Amino acid sequence: xxxxxxxxxxxxxxxALVLNAVSFITFILAVFFLFSRGLHLSVEFxxxxxxxxxxSQAVALDPMRERIAALGINDVQVQNFxxxxxxxxxxxxxxxxxxxxxxxxxxxxxKEMDPSAELRRTEFVGPQVGDELAIxxxxxxxxxxxxxxxxxxxxxxxxxAVAGIIANLHDVIIxxxxxxxxxxxxxxxxxxxxxxxxxxxxxxxVVIFDRVRENxxxxxxxxxxxxxxxxxxxxxxxxxxxHGCTQxxxxxxxxxxGATLHYFALALTIGILFGIYSSVFVAAAIAxxxxxxxxxxxxxxxxxxxxEDPNDPNAGAVV
Amino acid sequence: xxxxxxxxxxxxxxxxxxxGLYTLPNFFGEAPAVQVSASRASVKVDTATLGxxxxxxxxASLSPSMIGLENNSLKARFETTEQQLQAKDxxxxxxxxxxxxxxxxxxxxxxxxxxTWLSALSAAPMYLGLDLRGGVHFMLQVDMNAALTKKIDSLxxxxxxxxxxxxxxxxxISREKETIQMGFRDQATADAAVxxxxxxxxxxxxxxxxxxxxxKLSASLKPxxxxxxxxxxxxxxxxxxxxxxxxxxxxxxxxxxxxxDRIVVQLPGVQDTAKAKDILGRTATLxxxxxxxxxxxRLAELGSGAVPLGAEKYLDRSGQAVIVKKQVVLTGxxxxxxxxxxxxxxxxxxxxxxxxxxxxxxxKEVTRENVGKRxxxxxxxxxxxxxxxxxxxxxxxxxxxxxxxxxxxTMEAADTSLLLRAGxxxxxxxxxEERTIGPSLGAENIAKGFDSVTWGFVxxxxxxxxYYALFGVISSVALAVNLLLLVAVLSMLQATLTLPGMAAMxxxxxxxxxxxxxxxxxxxxxxxNGASPQTAIHMGYDxxxxxxxxxxxxxxxxxxxxxxxxxxxxxxxxVVHCLGILTSMFSAVFFSRGLVNxxxxxxxxxxxVSIGTVWKPDTTTQNVIAKAKAD
Numbered sequence: 001x002x003x004x005x006x007x008x009x010x011x012x013x014x015x016a017l018v019l020n021a022v023s024f025i026t027f028i029l030a031v032f033f034l035f036s037r038g039l040h041l042s043v044e045f046x047x048x049x050x051x052x053x054x055x056s057q058a059v060a061l062d063p064m065r066e067r068i069a070a071l072g073i074n075d076v077q078v079q080n081f082x083x084x085x086x087x088x089x090x091x092x093x094x095x096x097x098x099x100x101x102x103x104x105x106x107x108x109x110x111k112e113m114d115p116s117a118e119l120r121r122t123e124f125v126g127p128q129v130g131d132e133l134a135i136x137x138x139x140x141x142x143x144x145x146x147x148x149x150x151x152x153x154x155x156x157x158x159x160x161a162v163a164g165i166i167a168n169l170h171d172v173i174i175x176x177x178x179x180x181x182x183x184x185x186x187x188x189x190x191x192x193x194x195x196x197x198x199x200x201x202x203x204x205x206v207v208i209f210d211r212v213r214e215n216x217x218x219x220x221x222x223x224x225x226x227x228x229x230x231x232x233x234x235x236x237x238x239x240x241x242x243h244g245c246t247q248x249x250x251x252x253x254x255x256x257x258g259a260t261l262h263y264f265a266l267a268l269t270i271g272i273l274f275g276i277y278s279s280v281f282v283a284a285a286i287a288x289x290x291x292x293x294x295x296x297x298x299x300x301x302x303x304x305x306x307x308e309d310p311n312d313p314n315a316g317a318v319v
Numbered sequence: 320x321x322x323x324x325x326x327x328x329x330x331x332x333x334x335x336x337x338x339g340l341y342t343l344p345n346f347f348g349e350a351p352a353v354q355v356s357a358s359r360a361s362v363k364v365d366t367a368t369l370g371x372x373x374x375x376x377x378x379a380s381l382s383p384s385m386i387g388l389e390n391n392s393l394k395a396r397f398e399t400t401e402q403q404l405q406a407k408d409x410x411x412x413x414x415x416x417x418x419x420x421x422x423x424x425x426x427x428x429x430x431x432x433x434x435t436w437l438s439a440l441s442a443a444p445m446y447l448g449l450d451l452r453g454g455v456h457f458m459l460q461v462d463m464n465a466a467l468t469k470k471i472d473s474l475x476x477x478x479x480x481x482x483x484x485x486x487x488x489x490x491x492i493s494r495e496k497e498t499i500q501m502g503f504r505d506q507a508t509a510d511a512a513v514x515x516x517x518x519x520x521x522x523x524x525x526x527x528x529x530x531x532x533x534x535k536l537s538a539s540l541k542p543x544x545x546x547x548x549x550x551x552x553x554x555x556x557x558x559x560x561x562x563x564x565x566x567x568x569x570x571x572x573x574x575x576x577x578x579x580d581r582i583v584v585q586l587p588g589v590q591d592t593a594k595a596k597d598i599l600g601r602t603a604t605l606x607x608x609x610x611x612x613x614x615x616x617r618l619a620e621l622g623s624g625a626v627p628l629g630a631e632k633y634l635d636r637s638g639q640a641v642i643v644k645k646q647v648v649l650t651g652x653x654x655x656x657x658x659x660x661x662x663x664x665x666x667x668x669x670x671x672x673x674x675x676x677x678x679x680x681x682x683k684e685v686t687r688e689n690v691g692k693r694x695x696x697x698x699x700x701x702x703x704x705x706x707x708x709x710x711x712x713x714x715x716x717x718x719x720x721x722x723x724x725x726x727x728x729t730m731e732a733a734d735t736s737l738l739l740r741a742g743x744x745x746x747x748x749x750x751x752e753e754r755t756i757g758p759s760l761g762a763e764n765i766a767k768g769f770d771s772v773t774w775g776f777v778x779x780x781x782x783x784x785x786y787y788a789l790f791g792v793i794s795s796v797a798l799a800v801n802l803l804l805l806v807a808v809l810s811m812l813q814a815t816l817t818l819p820g821m822a823a824m825x826x827x828x829x830x831x832x833x834x835x836x837x838x839x840x841x842x843x844x845x846x847x848n849g850a851s852p853q854t855a856i857h858m859g860y861d862x863x864x865x866x867x868x869x870x871x872x873x874x875x876x877x878x879x880x881x882x883x884x885x886x887x888x889x890x891x892x893x894v895v896h897c898l899g900i901l902t903s904m905f906s907a908v909f910f911s912r913g914l915v916n917x918x919x920x921x922x923x924x925x926x927x928v929s930i931g932t933v934w935k936p937d938t939t940t941q942n943v944i945a946k947a948k949a950d
Contacts, residue, residue, distance in 0.1 A: 126751030140884035199877025203870035249829030252775030
């Protein structure tokens with residue numbers, strides 16, 4: 001079986017301007033939503049109490065809200081979680097009140113309403129922890145970005161490092177944009193997913209850059225644009241197959257992982273899809289505009305294969 | 320060229336065997352068990368205990384499927400939950416005849432059904448996190464400022480009596496924030512005080528200043544002494560928590576220091592979370608102070624007039640105000656034991672306290688000097704003080720045995736003594752993070768994580784086998800080996816597996832296949848360019864390697880950053896992620912190459928390889944198996 005029967009190099013870079021405009025607009029939109037709507041941060045970041053309660057049959061949420069409000073607890077969010085029998089209750093962090101007491105009080109109220117109420121999970125995070133988590137998250141992000149840039153700069157050249165990291169940060173912002181636009185809950189596992197995607201989708205750029213370097217060595221008559229086109233064309237099948245396989249795994253998580261892993265898998269899905277797009281169109285295009293040249297790479301790399309004939313008629317299309 | 324040296328095959332074989340061996344314990348499941356451990360350091364769980372337990376079980380006609388000693392605890396495994404519960408009761412009555420003074424913690428637990436020969440190799444199943452097995456997780460923040468203030472308070476008390484002993488006169492000693500302020504009439508007395516401090520209080524640094532005709536002395540803790548106080552406070556709180564949790568009867572509690580001022584408590588399998596929270600949340604500290612007896616204080620006690628300087632107002636259990644001095648006579652640090660009981664004469668419920676040597680000496684001194692005056696015993700819970708009792712001192716009390724009685728029910732006496740015995744805290748603590756996971760949710764999470772991994776795995780391998788034919792099968796086997804090795808490493812390291820960890824497992828498998836796709840695509844490409852099959856395999860692996868290395872390094876950078884800065888769920892994710900990347904390098908490249916070499920390497924005149932369609936732009940017919948002619 002072969003999905004990719006490409007006869008000639010696809011001139012990706014001819015459309016670079018349009019594609020980059022598209023991703024620039026998406027990026028701006030994502031940033032806009034991030035600022036206008038903000039992320040719907042989970043209890044882990046904001047501090048507060050979260051309770052998951054399950055009932056033996058479907059329950060109406062409004063009487064439950066009233067019941068909890070009657071206990072003197074304000075700003076409570078009550079929503080279904082996974083099914084109509086499971087309810088998620090979020091309470092903001094209140095100064096001086098004890099989480100243990102709070103959840104016991106609410107459970108007491110709910111048990112009066114419906115004796116089948118069963119406390120499945122509670123989570124309480126103090127406000128001081130939330131701030132720390134946010135700061136640690138940013139530190140981790142900075143670390144990943146710097147680490148990857150240094151690695152790419154050593155392995156290739158600074159232009160590739162810049163191109164690679166811009167392309168992939170653009171993915172991260174777009175994931176966050178989705179979470180802001182749909183007001184999906186941004187929790188710690190989602191943060192982990194975002195950073196994992198960052199590491200993963202840099203792979204893509206690395207594979208293409210690797211090919212670009214190899215092509216610079218092999219095809220001396222081609223210009224930079226042709227070389228990039230050839231590199232992308234010859235790796236596109238691999239790119240789509242690997243991402244497809246990873247996406248199969250993520251899809252399985254989305255289907256079988258339940259509510260806890262839902263947003264985690266969703267973040268990965270967006271990350272993987274935009275990862276393909278950004279590595280193919282954004283990273284290479286930025287690298288092109290930064291002016292990558294044969295001379296930048298060749299001098300540092302030793303030759304490890306017989307040179308191909310520069311006039312090889314098949315040189316362009318090898319897929 | 321596609322031959323492996325014998326040692327490489329041996330490496331693969333050894334890795335495979337070790338991986339299989341350490342993965343094996345995960346398949347045996349868990350059985351209900353009863354676990355016995357010591358609740359006090361003075362109690363030992365040894366062969367004598369084992370004998371007692373065996374006897375008790377025989378008497379109850381229960382036969383455990385396994386019983387043995389391990390790491391200072393005794394474990395007995397049973398076939399059914401019913402037997403387990405009966406056994407717990409039998410062991411409880413045999414070991415702890417006096418329920419109020421239990422020497423052993425008898426807890427229900429689940430133990431892996433790992434066969435003994437596997438346990439002997441210290442192979443154990445993966446350690447499941449709380450979100451998978453259910454339980455309670457707390458993070459507590461120790462109030463270090465309070466620990467310092469308390470230390471300064473007790474130091475200023477000591478300083479006062481030391482000055483009195485040497486008859487150095489002063490114009491008052493008071494605490495201001497974290498310093499002790501003293502005033503002296505002249506330089507000579509101040510110098511004498513400084514000399515005394517240098518000799519008896521090496522933890523203090525001091526500053527002299529003249530204010531009018533008074534010489535001011537300001538003393539504060541040396542930084543290293545302050546650090547020591549904080550360390551001790553944290554250690555004492557951890558010990559206290561250990562004691563309290565022992566009262567709960569949890570099989571494998573985790574109590575750890577985190578950072579400089581935090582303690583993490585994890586109680587796996589605890590069902591009664593409300594009680595756990597209640598016992599842990601009781602951050603009680605005990606203080607003994609003198610009641611302020613001045614007439615002003617009397618008025619304040621009745622509700623009219625201000626509380627005099629150097630005193631504070633607290634309420635007792637009936638709501639009556641008591642004005643006590645700020646100066647602390649004794650704290651919970653000096654308490655060694657507290658037991659509920661009855662007053663010998665009145666038969667009222669009482670709590671019997673035992674003080675350590677220093678406490679006993681101070682108590683004796685204070686009671687001697689204050690006969691006829693009142694003394695207050697205060698309990699501070701969550702920053703709120705309450706007077707437990709404020710008895711009149713009838714006579715000097717020596718020997719360090721103190722009895723608290725009056726206005727208490729038997730239940731209250733038992734409660735108070737439990738609280739005090741469990742040890743009071745050196746500094747108050749606050750729960751800043753709490754996570755409770757019901758046991759049913761834990762089981763569900765395991766099932767969900769397992770399903771995600773299984774179905775994802777099935778889908779990926781099915782695709783690979785169809786798309787890449789035999790090479791796809793080899794890639795799938797390599798992926799399975801990757802999973803095997805990952806589970807084996809996790810079992811060996813006993814790293815905590817959480818639901819995000821299981822997600823990481825699925826994700827890492829999805830990413831690991833990347834290496835095989837790269838290799839297979841490269842081999843196809845070489846074939847397409849007209850290389851002979853053997854050369855194509857060789858070149859494919861060779862050229863893909865640098866790319867695989869690059870991409871794994873970038874993924875690993877992200878994983879390590881998560882490991883370094885992540886906490887809780889993120890950490891669980893990162894551990895599996897990083898380990899998975901490492902094992903995938905072995906399985907996807909080294910192991911799969913081994914299989915390929917084994918299959919194709921011997922054939923000198925290899926005509927074709929089964930790697931799915933190798934499509935060439937100039938051919939019109941497609942074959943499932945490529946016929947790449949060797950030139």
